[in-house]
Amino acid sequence: MAGGGGGGRMGGRFMTEEEKANQPKITKALLKRVFSYLTPYWKQLAFVLVCIAVSSVMSLYPQVLTGKILDKGIIGKDLNMLIFLILASFGLTLASNLIGVLEAYLNAWIAQHITFDMRNQMFAHLQKMSQRFFTSNNQGDIITRMTSDISGVESVITNTFRNILQNSITLVVALVMMFRMNWILALLGVCIIPLFVIPTRKAGKTRWKLTGEAQECNDEINGILNETMSVSGQLLVKLFGKEKQEYDRYESANGRMIRLNIRERMAGRWFFVVLNTVTNIGPMLLYLVGGILIIQYKKDISPGDITVMVGLLGRTYMPVNNLLNIQVDWMRSMALFTRIFEYFDMPVEIENAPDAITPESTTGEVEFNGVDFSYDPERQILKDVTFKLEAGHSVAIVGPSGSGKSTIINLIPRLYDVQSGEVRFGGIDVRKLDLTFLRKNVGVVSQETYLFNGTIRENLLYAKDDATEEEMIEACKKANIYDFISSQEAGLDTMVGNRGLKLSGGEKQRISIARVLLKNPALLIFDEATSALDSISESKIQEAIDPIIEERTSILIAHRLSTILAADEILVVKDGQIVERGQHSDLVKLGGVYTELYNTQFNRPLNTEKAKAEQQTAVNAVPVTE
Ligand code: ATP
Secondary structure, three states: OHHHHHHHHHHHHHOOHHHHHOOOOOOHHHHHHHHHOOHHHHHHHHHHHHHHHHHHHHHHHHHHHHHHHHHHHHHOOOHHHHHHHHHHHHHHHHHHHHHHHHHHHHHHHHHHHHHHHHHHHHHHHHHHOOHHHHHHOOHHHHHHHHHHHHHHHHHHHHHHHHHHHHHHHHHHHHHHHHHHHOHHHHHHHHHHOHHHHHHHHHHHHHHHHHHHHHHHHHHHHHHHHHHHOOHHHHHHHHHOOOHHHHHHHHHHHHHHHHHHHHHHHHOOHHHHHHHHHHHHHHHHHHHHHHHHHHHOOOOOOOHHHHHHHHHHHHHHHHHHHHHHHHHHHHHHHHHHHHHHHHHHOOOOOOOOOOOOEOOOOOOOOEEEEEEEEOOEOOEOOEEEEEEEEOOOOEEEEEOOOOOOHHHHHHOOOOOOOOOEEEEEEOOEEHHHEOHHHHHHHEEEEOOOOOOOOOEHHHHHHOOOOOOOHHHHHHHHHHOOOHHHHHHOOOHHHOEOOHHHOOOOHHHHHHHHHHHHHHHOOOEEEEEOOOOOOOHHHHHHHHHHHHHHHHHOEEEEEOOOHHHHHHOOEEEEEEOOEEEEEEOHHHHHHHOOHHHHHHHHHHOOOOOOHHHHHHHHHHHHOOOOOO
16 A cells, blocks of 8 residues: 555656646547447447457356356365366356457457548548648658558557456456455455556556657658659759668667667556566465465365455456556557547548539639739748739740749649638639539640559540540640550550659640640630750640640740740739740830840740741840840
8 A cells, every 4th residue: 555655646746747738638629539439340349349258257257167167066076066067167268258249340340440541531521621731831741641540440440449348257256256255355456456457557658758759750651751752852862862861860760769669568568577476475375365365264165265265366457457458558549539630620622612603614714813822821822912813815925933933823723722812713702612613614734744553545534534546546636645656565544654754844844735635625824844855855745835826715834935935915023923924026025034045045946837937026026035
């Protein structure tokens, strides 16, 4: 008793602020939420509960029979009784184990179904998250939550919840049996229990804290792997000769992880030393006190009774030990759920308005009215952007790198929402339009062409899963990529490689143009690659886009004169503002931002006859430049 009190005070004194801060807040709401995942399976759970209760009692009963075997069979010299009791004991053990198998199956079934539900729910939720979420969160962290955190839930159900039930039932049944046999010996056994409590609590907290740190370290390792083991990441490492630096970074995180894991495994081990000693001392004390009661006080206890008590006491240590460890597991599980719920609770930034409009069709007309936008509060990116793109027309957006061109187009399919002002699509504020309708009608060929690792056909079908062979060929022809495809042995079934890396930049872009053509959007946005393509690829892309933009509403983020010349109007963006607008011939004479861009960027020779002719006309209009 004295030891228990002293240990408690010591534990209090040694509890740091950090330890306190690291405990998950186990609120009623959290528990309610956790259990809400179990409620759909309550029937199966109820059955599991019955199985656990029956098998726990059945597994304890042979212990009681041991006393009878000793007293009635062996000491009472009744062979028939001895055989009967042994067979009964064997039958009970077998039945208890068989029920255990059924219970394990049901438990696994429930756990798998709950994680299935959770994974799907998380995937659906993450898909609704905005671009901001994906650009500001570490990919490793997202993947860890989707994989290991949710897998952890499975172990919570198969182990933690099950252990709580099984151990509580076994403990209660064993204690009731003990007290019914002899309350003095039972009380003695119970007195030894507090000796476990103190060290387990302390070890539990340390382990919980270390688990959190190990989890963070694991996220960091996943992050490093994601960055360095990706094709483009490796390329960067190689080209900058950063192998040693990356290795050191990985090794240091890996080393930290190992130290944390060892500390976590070791925390609480010393507790087992106490536990094992107590486990051995307990029976001896019972024999001693039991013996004294029989010899000195002539109490009515048989040797069989003492054996049963010793057996039952032995059976209580494990549940007590498990239940105390469960406190740690319980905290861990709650921390796990808290982490998962944190993701679920992240608000969906961009979602359908409750009364979202789905028009019959749209012309793809775009209007920006006084649009202000920033990715983060510290820095405003777009300032009072206003322009109108009439249906069937095209506009080229030009400007220095980082001026906000891609940001402008990101606002049209609502990858982000404006801070003030409005973006209208087909005459309706995009925030009032049905998101699926909006995104279906806006086609983007982005700078970074993303192709899935599969065939060209599979990549095309991503835009329209019921596209016919003819439709695909027509789109490829329009995108000026069909000649390339037909020159390949496998044609449309040519593999594009990881992220399309088996193809050249120009081929990838033309395939993505074909893909967007199959989607057939009302508005086409073409974010021209800044990276230099060779002039043949460039002119092939140019030949592909020229007729496309003539027939539909389009926005071109342009870095090349030929693209700019193809548009009806040019918007010049600088520092998030439209500073000049008009036709090439007028802008070039202004001597402003456009003229400077023209002199430094656009004035490059081109391949197509049409572009050459247009460029010549344009060049003639330029003031004297150096
Ligand atoms: P480029 O021609 O080089 O593609 P751009 O004109 O398209 O450039 P944007 O990509 O629109 O420029 O970027 C405008 C500014 O916004 C840049 O300063 C950039 O650093 C910043 N920015 C872009 N994306 C984000 C983001 N997801 N979070 C925070 N800032 C961003």
